[in-house]
């Protein structure tokens with residue numbers, strides 16, 4: 001029986017991967033996760049996500065920054081699904097060392113451990129969870145100049161309530177295109193930089209060590225189990241905790257900013273399918289729904305499902321480094337993995353809300369997270 005190590009396997013996406021792997025029953029599953037407080041709370045033993053995987057895997061509580069821990073964890077492992085990471089885009093802009101240490105050194109330890117085992121290592125393939133954030137603003141078209149990969153929007157335009165993306169060459173407003181994997185990468189957060197660095201490390205080291213790899217660029221993954229405690233990520237969780245308290249919601253920018261939401265079960269299925277699908281070896285693959293949904297649309301849908309009396313305020317406030325829009329081109333995932341997003345956004349959201357209603361929600365750290373970002377100049381209130 002082949003062994004799979006899932007780093008970060010107690011997290012949101014990892015726990016769903018472990019659940020599906022366990023149901024398939026074909027592999028021995030090992031999880032390496034340090035159960036960070038930001039995701040699992042002060043008493044991780046009672047963490048929802050961790051409870052979800054208990055008994056379904058061999059669990060190693062440890063930090064990917066610790067070389068000895070990683071070295072032991074990869075013993076006898078055939079496949080590694082590397083998910084352990086710090087994941088907050090805004091937070092990454094001021095917790096710079098922390099993001100580099102976990103995201104870059106964590107992966108570096110895996111290669112160091114493989115290298116020290118020389119020919120005795122058993123690792124055949126590494127699967128990396130990268131992110132759409134590596135594209136930065138993504139792919140656009142200018143009526144005059146053709147394909148354009150714009151840099152971040154200008155903070156002074158945004159401060160004046162203008163959230164449009166303009167062509168840097170001729171100043172025309174740009175039209176969004178679905179982002180293909182060969183699009184230019186242009187990270188505009190430290191988090192995105194670490195994800196691109198991980199990709200590059202995987203490509204370089206797997207090639208040199210003759211290990212197969214697949215790199216996934218996840219879009220906005222959502223679903224049952226996503227952290228309701230982490231105020232730094234996940235608008236569905238943030239909106240839900242506010243809506244359930246009937247607190248008003250600050251919709252950033254003009255509310256039209258959009259994201260590509262993909263359900264966690266679809267993501268996990270595709271990742272698992274890639275383990276033994278040799279056509280995915282050496283490939284970078286977008287995993288999304290292929291459809292963009294605006295933030296105001298999401299807020300309205302959630303408000304209706306919860307029957308909340310919260311008011312939705314479109315404030316023009318914004319976070320520096322946030323992208324305007326995102327839609328992935330998922331042709332490659334369809335072709336190589338027969339990937340089809342099977343959960344519609346409506347069904348996925350209804351299911352998510354049903355789950356949230358049974359959880360302890362807490363939005364007390366949300367305002368604090370905004371003030372923290374405001375102090376570091378990363379969150380700007382519309383004047």
Ligand SMILES: NC(=O)c1ccc[n+]([C@@H]2O[C@H](COP(=O)([O-])OP(=O)(O)OC[C@H]3O[C@@H](n4cnc5c(N)ncnc54)[C@H](O)[C@@H]3O)[C@@H](O)[C@H]2O)c1
Pocket residue numbers: 007008009010011012013014032033034035036039040062063064065082083084085086087102106129130131132217218219220221222227
């Ligand atoms: N959720 C998304 O929408 C999304 C989008 C793009 C990419 N990703 C990537 O997918 C992966 C999983 O994301 P997620 O949403 O499940 O995140 P998550 O925060 O729910 O899970 C991450 C897990 O890693 C663990 N972890 C963090 N630091 C660690 C360390 N130093 N050592 C060991 N374990 C550590 C945490 O305890 C947690 O269980 C991440 O690499 C993330 O960058 C996620």
Ligand SMILES: [Zn+2]
Pocket residue numbers: 142143144145146167168169170171172
């Ligand atoms: Zn132009």
